[in-house]
Each structure stands twice: as C-alpha cells, then as structure tokens.
Amino acid sequence: MRMYALGSNSCGKLGIGTEEDSNQPVLVQGLPEGVIQLVASGGNHTVVLINGVLYGCGADDCGQLGGMGNCVVFRRVPFDIADQIVYVSCGWEDTLVSCKSGKVYISTNIGFECVGKVDSIKKTASCMKHHLILSHCSRLYHYGNGKVIGSNSEKSSVTEIAQHIVDIAAGRSFYVTIGKNGVLEISQHGRVPKEVMNVPSIGDVSHLQATWSAVFVESNNKIVSWGKNVLDQLFPNDESVEQFSVGSSHGLCIINNQCYAWGWNEHGNCGNNEKQTNGLHLISVSNPKAVFAGAAASFILAD
Amino acid sequence: MSFYDEIEIEDMTYDPDLQIFTYPCPCGDKFQITLWDLADGEDTAVCPSCSLMIQVIFEPEYIAEKTQAIAVAV
Numbered sequence: 001m002r003m004y005a006l007g008s009n010s011c012g013k014l015g016i017g018t019e020e021d022s023n024q025p026v027l028v029q030g031l032p033e034g035v036i037q038l039v040a041s042g043g044n045h046t047v048v049l050i051n052g053v054l055y056g057c058g059a060d061d062c063g064q065l066g067g068m069g070n071c072v073v074f075r076r077v078p079f080d081i082a083d084q085i086v087y088v089s090c091g092w093e094d095t096l097v098s099c100k101s102g103k104v105y106i107s108t109n110i111g112f113e114c115v116g117k118v119d120s121i122k123k124t125a126s127c128m129k130h131h132l133i134l135s136h137c138s139r140l141y142h143y144g145n146g147k148v149i150g151s152n153s154e155k156s157s158v159t160e161i162a163q164h165i166v167d168i169a170a171g172r173s174f175y176v177t178i179g180k181n182g183v184l185e186i187s188q189h190g191r192v193p194k195e196v197m198n199v200p201s202i203g204d205v206s207h208l209q210a211t212w213s214a215v216f217v218e219s220n221n222k223i224v225s226w227g228k229n230v231l232d233q234l235f236p237n238d239e240s241v242e243q244f245s246v247g248s249s250h251g252l253c254i255i256n257n258q259c260y261a262w263g264w265n266e267h268g269n270c271g272n273n274e275k276q277t278n279g280l281h282l283i284s285v286s287n288p289k290a291v292f293a294g295a296a297a298s299f300i301l302a303d
Numbered sequence: 304m305s306f307y308d309e310i311e312i313e314d315m316t317y318d319p320d321l322q323i324f325t326y327p328c329p330c331g332d333k334f335q336i337t338l339w340d341l342a343d344g345e346d347t348a349v350c351p352s353c354s355l356m357i358q359v360i361f362e363p364e365y366i367a368e369k370t371q372a373i374a375v376a377v
C-alpha cells in the first residue's frame with residue numbers, strides 16, 4: 001500500500017522530503033511496507049499506524065512526535081511502552097495514543113504520559129486541545145481542554161462524560177455524538193457555532209465526522225453536512241461516496257474508484273492551484289483505497 | 304475584505320515575552336496580532352502563511368490591563 005500527500009507542507013507535515021507545498025500528489029518517504037491502519041494529523045504533524053507501529057513526520061516542537069525531532073520524512077515515533085497501539089488521534093500540537101490494555105497516552109515535551117485507563121478502546125477523536133475516547137462498552141471519556149464539557153480547567157486525566165454512545169466526532173469548540181438510540185447530539189458547552197447547532201432533520205446516520213466548524217454524516221448513501229461554509233467546506237452535491245474524510249477546511253472522497261476534493265484550496269490540497277474549488281475536483285491517483293484530510297493537507301492511500 | 308472567523312480574545316494564546324496573541328489557522332500556521340495593535344484599536348489578526356484573517360473580539364479594558372502591567376514593570 002502506498003501513501004500520497006499534497007497541500008500545505010508546514011514543518012514538513014506531508015512527509016515528502018521537503019517543506020514546500022505541493023498541489024499534486026507526491027509519494028511519501030520513510031514508511032515501511034505494510035497495511036496502513038490509521039492516519040491522523042494536527043496543525044503541523046502527521047502520524048501513521050502501520051502493523052501496530054507508529055510513524056510520524058512534521059513538527060515535534062511540543063513533543064507531538066514523541067521527541068524524535070522535526071522531520072520532513074516519516075520516521076518511527078519513539079513509543080517505548082510494551083502495549084499494542086489500537087488507535088491514534090491528534091490535537092493541534094499533541095498526539096493521543098490508545099492501547100489494547102485500555103491505557104491512554106498523551107504526547108508531552110518529555111515523552112508519552114499515561115493519562116488514564118478505560119475498558120477496551122473503540123475510537124478516539126481529537127481537535128485543537130480536546131480529546132474524546134469511546135470505549136467498546138459505549139462509554140465516552142474526555143481529556144484536555146475542559147471548555148467543551150463546561151469546565152474552565154484543563155482535565156489532566158481521562159474523565160467519563162457520557163454513556164450509551166456509539167460514534168463520536170470532534171470539532172474545534174464542540175463535539176458530536178450518536179447514541180445507541182440513533183440520535184445525533186451536539187455538545188452544549190463552550191462556543192458552539194450556531195450553524196452547527198442547527199441540525200437538519202435526517203434519518204439514520206453513519207460515518208460521523210467533523211471539521212473545525214461543520215458536521216458531516218452519511219445518510220441514505222449521501223453525505224449530509226451543515227455548519228459554517230465560508231470556505232465552501234460543506235459537501236457540494238448529492239453523489240454517493242465510497243469513503244470520505246474532512247480536514248480543517250476541506251474534504252476528500254472516493255467516488256467510482258476516483259479521488260475528489262472540495263473546499264478551501266489555498267495550499268493546493270485539492271489538487272490544483274485555484275484558491276477555492278468549485279464543486280468536486282479530481283485528484284489523479286490510480287486505485288485510491290482510502291483518503292484522509294488534515295490541516296490543508298491531503299493524504300491518499302492507494303494499491 | 305471578509306473574515307474567516309470571529310474569535311474571542313480569551314480563546315487566543317498570549318505570549319507575554321513577544322506581547323503577541325495567536326490562534327490556529329486551518330493551514331497549520333497561526334493567526335497573530337500584537338498587544339500594541341489591539342491597544343490601537345486594530346482587530347484583524349493575520350496568518351503569515353495564507354490569506355485568511357480573523358476578527359478579534361475584545362473589550363478595550365482587557366488590553367489596557369495588559370499594557371498597564373507592562374508600563375508598571377518597566
């Protein structure tokens with residue numbers, strides 16, 4: 001499996017060997033052969049989980065790459081804990097690593113620190129300075145900036161905040177949950193954009209995701225999105241997609257075995273040199289299998 | 304000129320050494336504005352790496368407190 005990257009390359013977060021932006025997909029450097037399980041990224045760093053091993057590139061100024069130093073190609077992230085990594089997500093300047101034991105680790109200036117233990121981990125979602133952890137027992141936990149849960153302090157350990165949750169997504173100052181009853185809910189604390197609060201009436205939803213200030217779900221084989229649209233970041237049409245991913249202000253999807261992008265394109269992350277894309281724009285990569293969108297950065301996995 | 308977003312000053316990060324307020328930009332860099340620009344009534348924070356701008360929402364007293372603290376220290 002190969003990984004291509006394009007878009008904003010601040011601090012070398014694309015892993016293509018330079019710090020120059022690229023508006024065309026370039027093969028990343030430094031990743032070993034293997035099945036790419038997960039891609040996650042913050043403002044200026046990217047991490048990839050391959051065969052249970054974590055690789056990273058970009059900025060390490062806050063220890064977000066485990067202290068390996070800034071790097072313009074992928075290198076193994078020093079995570080010297082005898083536990084199997086099952087999930088990774090990134091805040092703006094940190095990396096949350098979850099292990100099979102249920103232990104949750106956050107990157108710090110002096111390496112990864114354990115911030116709590118939950119029952120088995122299903123998924124995590126991070127944005128800016130807050131992190132959400134969802135367990136297989138449908139319990140939801142929070143770590144980090146407390147504003148999204150109505151607290152003024154920083155939470156230094158993982159705290160349970162809800163039960164009966166089956167899916168989660170993290171926005172810039174809010175989070176979204178889908179409950180066992182199928183109901184989608186927006187968090188109520190902090191500065192939730194009013195456009196996000198305005199949930200449209202939708203039936204069964206799946207594949208929940210969020211950008212900084214918009215929410216995306218799949219419903220009846222279509223992407224439904226709502227929230228702020230100043231940079232055309234909402235999904236532009238009714239096409240049914242095989243997979244999609246949304247970044248800070250743009251998105252990527254696969255339709256009929258082709259990769260497309262929409263939204264803010266100032267850094268070439270939508271595959272051309274227009275500032276903003278009109279509708280969906282084709283990114284030419286053969287046999288795309290999965291896409292991941294970051295902070296004006298795009299990653300495409302292909303056979 | 305249109306703003307990408309409006310951001311409350313309390314949500315920005317203040318660096319007392321550089322006397323500058325910053326906030327993440329979707330490109331990866333940070334919007335920035337100096338304490339002294341804010342004291343002059345300027346409210347547009349810009350990103351050095353792209354064309355996006357945010358409008359900073361603040362009370363003049365919030366800024367005056369910080370500039371006075373610096374004046375006292377000097």
Ligand SMILES: [Zn+2]
Nearest residue numbers: 328330350353
């Ligand atoms: Zn920017």
